[in-house]
Amino acid sequence: xxxxxxxxxxxxxxxxxxxxxxxxxxxxxxxxxxxxxxxxxxxxxxxxxxxxxxxxxxxxxxxxxxxxxxxxxxxxxxxxxxxxxxxxxxxxxxxxxxxxxxxxxxxxxxxxxxxx
Numbered sequence: 001x002x003x004x005x006x007x008x009x010x011x012x013x014x015x016x017x018x019x020x021x022x023x024x025x026x027x028x029x030x031x032x033x034x035x036x037x038x039x040x041x042x043x044x045x046x047x048x049x050x051x052x053x054x055x056x057x058x059x060x061x062x063x064x065x066x067x068x069x070x071x072x073x074x075x076x077x078x079x080x081x082x083x084x085x086x087x088x089x090x091x092x093x094x095x096x097x098x099x100x101x102x103x104x105x106x107x108x109x110x111x112x113x114x115x116x
Contacts, residue, residue, distance in 0.1 A: 001081050004052065004061050004111070009073035012061060012111040016084060020115070025082030028115050035096035038115050039088070045114065046099045052114065057100035058107035060114040070104050 001021070004013040013028065014021045020029040020036075029038045036044045036052060045054045050066035053059055059069050066072060107114070 001084075002063050003078055004063055005073075005075060006061050006111050007059075007073060007106050009075045011076070011078055013115075014081065015063065019087060021082065021084055023079060023082060025084050027085065027087045030090065030093075032093055032096070034099075035093075037090075037093045039090060041091035041093040043094065043096050046096075048099075048102060051102070052111075053099070053102060054107045054109050054114060055097070055100065056107070057103040058105050058109075059103075060107045060109050061111050068104075069102070070106050 001014040001016045003011045004015060006012045018031040019027060022028050027039055029036060034046045034048060036047055038044050049068050050063040051059045051069045052061040
């Protein structure tokens with residue numbers, strides 16, 4: 001699992017393959033290509049160069065290796081990886097809209113809002 005960090009450098013979620021889990025191991029979303037969907041199959045944004053970007057192209061969160069975006073914070077200590085809970089079946093996701101050009105600023109959205 002790969003850690004996902006917010007703008008304060010705290011781990012807010014984990015990426016396992018194409019699935020996203022919260023810090024307690026609950027399934028919260030998935031990918032199709034670069035498009036990010038929440039657990040209800042609602043489009044949230046994209047993953048581009050290790051940055052999670054909202055529908056306006058602003059950065060919500062990042063992973064190690066993120067580049068070509070805003071200045072990154074110092075990383076806080078990483079919690080233990082959670083035990084994944086079973087992935088529930090999800091609705092069929094609609095095709096994503098065309099992504100907006102990436103912006104270098106941070107989004108006003110928190111991770112939890114991005115994934116809801």
